[in-house]
Amino acid sequence: RGSLGSDKFVIGGRFAGTFLKAKGLSPAGWCIEEDMIVVAEHLLSTAISRGVTLTLPAKEGMGFTREILATTGDCETIFWNGLLDCAGNPLSAKITEDVARYVARVTGEDDRLSILAGDTLVATV
Numbered sequence: 001r002g003s004l005g006s007d008k009f010v011i012g013g014r015f016a017g018t019f020l021k022a023k024g025l026s027p028a029g030w031c032i033e034e035d036m037i038v039v040a041e042h043l044l045s046t047a048i049s050r051g052v053t054l055t056l057p058a059k060e061g062m063g064f065t066r067e068i069l070a071t072t073g074d075c076e077t078i079f080w081n082g083l084l085d086c087a088g089n090p091l092s093a094k095i096t097e098d099v100a101r102y103v104a105r106v107t108g109e110d111d112r113l114s115i116l117a118g119d120t121l122v123a124t125v
Contacts, residue, residue, distance in 0.1 A: 008075060009047065010055040010068050012084040012095070019044065019056055065098045078103055081117040 011019050017030025022040035047054050055071045057064040064084070072078055080103065084096045107114040 006052065008053040008055070008071055010071055012057055012064065012068075013082050015040075016057050019054075023056070065095050068095075068099050069102055072102075072106075075112070077113045077115070078107075079115045079117070 014031050014033075017027045017032040018036050019040045020027040020030065021032050022037050022044055044054065046052075053071060055067050057067075068084075080099075084092065084099060103114050103116075106112050
């Protein structure tokens with residue numbers, strides 16, 4: 001588990017390309033912060049060693065939406081910081097919108113705690 005007791009992380013948006021590259025993939029059209037690849041590699045290995053589930057975008061955009069919903073299905077708390085937009089991915093707005101609807105629904109129906117951060121995300125949702 002993470003230091004805050006987190007056992008699942010979904011990484012999307014600007015950070016996703018860097019993490020995909022750290023896993024040895026070649027994410028064409030994604031924002032990649034070359035100077036952060038070593039950090040991403042370390043975080044990936046730390047997560048694996050601690051049994052933390054990390055979800056990264058699938059190559060097909062809507063597959064990522066399904067992965068997010070499956071990953072967060074049993075979470076009591078959802079902390080979401082920033083949009084799930086990805087450079088070069090025309091489905092980015094749809095992914096963010098679909099996940100926002102899901103988070104709003106489960107927060108209301110299942111009495112879960114959802115925390116949204118980042119003024120762009122909050123304005124979008």
